[in-house]
Amino acid sequence: SAVISQKPSRDICQRGTSLTIQCQVDSQVTMMFWYRQQPGQSLTLIATANQGSEATYESGFVIDKFPISRPNLTFSTLTVSNMSPEDSSIYLCSAGTGLGNGYTFGSGTRLTVV
């Protein structure tokens, strides 16, 4: 299965700033996703990153707040914009060639907004 490198692994940011998280997969994948895991809660799907087109966002998440890029089949970025303390969370990248093989997850980015 694919191996995912996610950077940075953690960061502490000032409110009002933006952070871009990178997700690099070691092989071409069909599907890439971004999740958020808030303290003590489960993983919530933010969006599906579509190669060469705009991401598909889940209810409650908007492009202005979480712009996503996916320029090719192995790389995606998630930006958390105009951050507030409520954005403090772990952000996870997930990828795979299809449900049948299961999806691989990155190790996550632990974001703290102060």
Place this chain on the structure above:
Amino acid sequence: AQSVSQHNHHVILSEAASLELGCNYSYGGTVNLFWYVQYPGQHLQLLLKYFSGDPLVKGIKGFEAEFIKSKFSFNLRKPSVQWSDTAEYFCAVSPNTDKLIFGTGTRLQVFP
């Protein structure tokens, strides 16, 4: 509302005890079902999955899960847990899409 429920938030067991973690979902129609595990300090890993066929599926590390359609359940089991099974376990459902919807997770602590 459509959801995935894991009723056990925190389970504490002694080594060699049997384990059963509950997972219920509220999606209708065809669903694909998964259990993922996250060991301390590690990333999420797939334990097992169910798409069709035999409702009793076997995964890695001695885990198995049973799909009961009439109960909308996909419970995870292991006959004898080990200290190394200490982890967080997530049930996930794919309701006829490519996306995974996760349950709230169950934290398992196994004491020697």
